Amino acid sequence: MKRPTGVLVIGIxxxxxGIMGILGSIAVFGAGAVVAGLSVGVGGGVMAVAVIYLILxxxxxxxxRAFLSLKPWAWWGLMGLLAxxxxxxxxxxxxWAYGTSSLIxxxxxxxxxxxxxxxxxxGAFFQGAGPDVLAKVTGGRVSDDAxxxxxNNKKEE
Numbered sequence: 001m002k003r004p005t006g007v008l009v010i011g012i013x014x015x016x017x018g019i020m021g022i023l024g025s026i027a028v029f030g031a032g033a034v035v036a037g038l039s040v041g042v043g044g045g046v047m048a049v050a051v052i053y054l055i056l057x058x059x060x061x062x063x064x065r066a067f068l069s070l071k072p073w074a075w076w077g078l079m080g081l082l083a084x085x086x087x088x089x090x091x092x093x094x095x096w097a098y099g100t101s102s103l104i105x106x107x108x109x110x111x112x113x114x115x116x117x118x119x120x121x122x123g124a125f126f127q128g129a130g131p132d133v134l135a136k137v138t139g140g141r142v143s144d145d146a147x148x149x150x151x152n153n154k155k156e157e
Contacts, residue, residue, distance in 0.1 A: 007068070010116075015064045018058065018064055021053055024057075029054075059081060060081060079113065082112055085109045086105075089105045089109070
């Protein structure tokens, strides 16, 4: 199956986002070092945030590359990363009052979760999977004919 255009766009944006996140984390590390000179507690907190962003950015970069290659584990990984991003945005809204930007992030992440769960995108990632795997991924049941065909193929072997 040909890679859907949306997968290409998500993959490229993920690579760009991962690179920008890594660069931003480095900048926050620098700011944390400066602030640590003034207040160790605050500087340590800033550096802890930088570590979290750095880890998420590296994971995003690796997942984006695998997503472009239509690796099934990348689909699952992106689902997990999007869920973590939503949780992180909620924490940011509650802690530091980044209400509007965090809300926009939540909306974008929720839209991406919806999109990568469409039949076309799942089909691209799980095209070679048998009925049992497809039924689990799609949350539904594969047609009875497909199950019978698979059973008949196993009997012939």
